Amino acid sequence: MDAITVAFAALYQFGDAFAFLVLSACGLAVIFGMMGVINLAHGEFIMCGAYVTVSGANAGLPLPLAILLGALVAAAVGALVERLVVRHLYERPLDTIVATWGLSLIATQGTLIVLGSTMAGIGTPLGSFQIGGYSYSVYRLVLFVMAIVVLAGLYVLFNWTRFGVMARATIQVPHMAAALGVDTRSVYSRTFALGAGLAGLTGGLYAPTMTLVPTMGTTFIMEAFVTVVVGGADVFLGTAPAAVILAIVKSAMTSWQGQLFGQIGLLLAVIVVIRVLPKGISGFLLRERA
Amino acid sequence: MSGKFVGGLRAAALTGTILLGAGSAFAADPIKLGVLEDQSGDFAAATLGKVHAIQIAADEINKAGGIDGRPLELVIYDTQSDNTRYQEFMRRVLQRDKVDAVFAGFSSASREAYRPIVNQFDGLAFYNNQYEGGVCDANMIVTGAVPEQQFSTLIPYMMETYGKKVYTLAADYNFGQISAEWVRNIVKEHGGEMVGEEFIPLGVSQFSQSIQNIQKAKPDFVVTLLVGTPQASYYEQAAAANLNLPMASSVNVGQGYEHKRFKPPSLKDMYVTTNYIEEVDTPASKAFVEKFKAAYPDEPYVNQEAENSYLAVYLYKQMVERAKSTKRDDLRAEIAKGDVCMDAPEGKVCLDPKSQHMSHTIYLAKVGADHSITFPKVWQDIKPYWLGEAGCDLTKSDPSEQYTPSNPPSKS
Structure with a gap:
């Protein structure tokens, strides 16, 4: 087996793990980083995006549009949840954990009761390609590209747009932003909807490759929380570098000793990072800069 | 949730029998079956059908006059694909609800979680699931297939x-x-x-x-x-x-x-x-699927576990009627005779006295490119021989252990 085959195989596995970590975590990271709310219903927003995407595709929508629809519906549900529940608990961060956890239980069981225990899949599009002795799914490359696109999109949104400036102002000094005429409630509401929409996008992107069941969100949760914990509160200085490091650890350990060791490596990395950098990678980088 | 509901029903039934007086009260005393299966969580897709199958069998039996004249009453709890729920509910059905037998478990982890409790209270549990084999326990009857x-x-x-x-x-x-x-x-x-x-x-x-x-x-x-x-x-x-x-x-x-x-x-x-899937093309199987879809039109699939659960209710009925008792030792005396058999939707099945496991018709199912099922081969009457050959004999002793090929019963 020549060097190119081995190198591409390693790169592909890294990209695959990276995409899963970034896409799982970005919605959670936006809500936690910008608002300090730990959203335990994150997995259920992912499930919502996946279910809407599959229903849309079954109703005849082209897959990219169906995924977009999934993201939009999840964002709308997110806005609603913010309005009805989370908004009333901004002063009580611990209570938001309980409230969003309750929401996740309701969503999982509600889906089971209303839509049944499983939903038929739609199949992975785009086929496969061959390099060396291995064949790969083209769609997994799309997922990797989408992870990069999401990160770039968030960077543009928060740094180059009016909403981004207002959001950052609100996060830094809320009462000062309010005094300057920023509608902080609307900023929080839109940020929460954005986070939920990103979760829905993740669900839509992964829907063709996975089993559709009411509990599917939980398979993203560990990776999402691990990435956010390692990364800290900032999406760009935290989530992205954390995903790079964790993806290297996970893909290396998995190819060396199998999935079990991939998971052990992931969790060990978290323990080490929390011990050495209690505020995550972004906390470390920001302190250095300041 | 469902537990409370059933509990309420039971209270109503109880007061009913008291009001009806002593004359026929004894005959109407129900036989209680605990049903602990996952109706939510990771395993629900495969196990909801088991609960439905048990309900269908119980309805049929009650319509036809019950077990030896006694109605069959189900006490159903949702174990939520969670091993600790199995332990909690197993204690509840055995201690508080005082059921005569329990139908319980999907994953082997859940079975091993509740089995010590069944042993502790000396209950009788049916495990209606295919699994990795090797459970040699007089408190357990296994109707699923083994390796x-x-x-x-x-x-x-x-x-x-x-x-x-x-x-x-x-x-x-x-x-x-x-x-x-x-x-x-x-x-x-x-x-x-x-x-x-x-x-x-x-x-x-x-x-x-x-x-x-x-x-x-x-x-x-x-x-x-x-x-x-x-x-x-x-x-x-x-x-x-x-x-x-x-x-x-x-x-x-x-x-x-x-x-x-x-x-x-x-x-x-x-x-x-x-040992069964809904595509099995025999008259008995077709009748079973038809019955199932009539009772539960939204059932996505009738799987082997549903059939195992269905036949287990009838197997229990047969044993109780033959023994004229619901006591575990009386039922086991019937099993020891070696002729507890029945015609199930899959074909004829028999309980093996040594291991209390079940013989099965084994179908080799092949999935085609269009996901249609064909059966290239069928093996009739495959016995669960391994435990018996390895030295497990529940008619003589009850080790309550799970054995594996690398950890067989000691021959001493």
């Missing part, structure tokens, strides 16, 4: 058809580990070679690296012993990567009906040995 029934038929067939290089991908808990040991032994006995083995933690849903490892090992076929809905994502991802290898399994299709849930052709060339 000597599923693997000793399946693996040699696959090796003859596709070749001798085998790769196992198994769920990382007692079921997957012990089943993989069976596969390893059978492959070796038949002169084959294990080119790889990987154990996947439950809940893992991303398989890119495992797929690459399989491509590297170049097996002739892959044995997939994946459990739970997250792990079922493997088939879609393997098909997307164009892995294109035949697969053999004891759990797929017959349990999680993956061929119905995934878009063709991701399960193409999947071979499964099962």
